[in-house]
Amino acid sequence: MQELLSEIRDCQHCQAHLPLGPRPIVSAHPSARLIIIGQAPGSKVHQSGIPWDDPSGKQLRQWLNISNSQFYDETKVALIPMGFCYPGKGKGGDLPPRSECAPMWHNTLINNMPKAKLTLLIGAYSQKYYLGNRAKKNLTETVRSFQDYLPQFLPLPHPSPRNRFWQAKNPWFQKEVVPVLQFHTANIFGEDQ
Numbered sequence: 001m002q003e004l005l006s007e008i009r010d011c012q013h014c015q016a017h018l019p020l021g022p023r024p025i026v027s028a029h030p031s032a033r034l035i036i037i038g039q040a041p042g043s044k045v046h047q048s049g050i051p052w053d054d055p056s057g058k059q060l061r062q063w064l065n066i067s068n069s070q071f072y073d074e075t076k077v078a079l080i081p082m083g084f085c086y087p088g089k090g091k092g093g094d095l096p097p098r099s100e101c102a103p104m105w106h107n108t109l110i111n112n113m114p115k116a117k118l119t120l121l122i123g124a125y126s127q128k129y130y131l132g133n134r135a136k137k138n139l140t141e142t143v144r145s146f147q148d149y150l151p152q153f154l155p156l157p158h159p160s161p162r163n164r165f166w167q168a169k170n171p172w173f174q175k176e177v178v179p180v181l182q183f184h185t186a187n188i189f190g191e192d193q
Helices: 002-009 043-048 055-064 101-111 124-134 139-144 161-169 172-190
Strands: 034-038 077-081 118-122 153-156
Touching (some): 002 101, 077 101, 124 139, 153 172
Parallel strands (some): 034 118
């Protein structure tokens, strides 16, 4: 696994398309039991090199009801984006994740984590990629149908502060999905006790 992670972190495949240059951000370990597949690092994460080191990460950890130390324990949680590098800014926020990364690296990474119990699919990009035609017509319907994808996957909206309006319009998410997410997370972390 360390060799694979080094290879990913040395990747220069999309260099010509990355405004801040390549800096692949990933965290994984063969014993990880929770896989979190997000979108792509933002500029703050590109600077720090720490996945989810931003307000979105803080919100995600609250949803999971776990500490920073638990979240960043790679032996338990793998943090894999759809695009490993910061893609740059667009009109409405960051550009979409580069499409080359997931087909190039995800299968090998995930196949090296045989103990994984649950994969969180955060945002529409990971949901479309992993659920294919099982995904509903939009993110809201896919997340609302979360029970259809368990126990392998649990689709979530992006925890970005920009999505606070989505959360306000969809109060069922906090009432129905977050408790299920916390239940599964507690079970995964409780296996060691």
